[in-house]
Amino acid sequence: MFRKASKGQETRERLLAIAEASVLAKGFAATSIEEVIAEAGITKSGFFYHFSDKNALAHEMLQRYVAANDEIFEALFGRGAELSDDPLQGFLIGLKLLAETMADLPNGHPGCLIASVCYQERLFDNTVRQLTVDSVRRWNAFFRQRLDAIAAVHPPVEPVDLEQLAAMMSCMVDGAIIMSKALGDPGILPRQILLFRSYIRLLFQPGRLALAG
Template sequence: MNLETVPQVQSSASSKGERTKARILDAAYDSIIQKGFAGTSIDELVEATGITKSGFFYHFRDKSDLARQLLVRFLAEDDAVIDSLKARAEQLVDDPLQQFLLFLNLYAELVDEMDALHPGCLVAAVVYQEQVFDAEVRRLNSEAVMRWRERFLAWLEAIDRKHQPVTPLHRLALADALSAIVEGAIVLAKALDDRALMGRQLRLFRDMVKTTYGVA
């Protein structure tokens, strides 16, 4: 055997395993968002992804482990999107207030470009169904929401060091409002079958921030 081929074989096997795991996570996300965690079965995921049950347990210890890994992936992807938009805003303008306003506009444009309604937020699914998730999933979920708060609160504090609000400002409430608007917009958009609703709500929040700081 040519030893130079061994890493390639291992890499191929690893890539195949990663693709299989990704398919399981994708199927689990769709099912949990549509039917809830309790209504999602391992047998269903095995059938949907065309693997064996032993194949499922190769990647996940049990259903709770699946939920933990799915939430970790979801949060990482969500953070990556926010980080990317924030980085773009910071590259284009120097002022923190203008960065925040540009970030909100970029976020609105991003959701406008979605081909379909947002399928749903896994964080909200865990909150609504917390009794069926284990303590670790609930902890990860709470920490994620707190990170959202701290991220936007730090941005608002940076803004306040350079700009004086012209209307009374509760920074914590304003930081939480962005998460509340995004989560609420996902629900409303699905309920009303209105794909443009998320973008409108983000732009409304942007207008509220502009009013708070007296931006024309």
């Protein structure tokens, strides 16, 4: 049986969700504890029961965000691996599922919390800054591991730095989020993911495009 979250846990989660939405909308510096408290409908002492200060809020908010992204990647690319024993086909399926997931968001991707923190890193202590570094490195390693498995079976058609190719995924996603917001087009992110998918397919399996669907 699943345990029902306590009232305290529910309040904590609500504070984190409110803070995240505010930071993604206008940045961390412009997000005040007072407005988070007001929207959550709790007292100031209630807020400080959960978080010692704004930096503690930022740290837990980032941990929550990173964990959610980890879960999405593991689920989608894990599903791709389940559907095909071939590492390339499994990765292509995962990218297709990721594009579909992003396309299903009614108002597009809300933004990248990691990028928001990096833009204002002087506001945070070393613990928060290190968390952003570790998360980016872990995501790059996640994709590098899959690219290594692909290259072992399907040597690339031209020399390529797999470390940079793995980093390209994060760069492409963050860039597409920014462009979609600037142009008011939420479809940019899923289209960019599919374009990256086409590049991966061409790079590792030229002449066999029909196999990936």
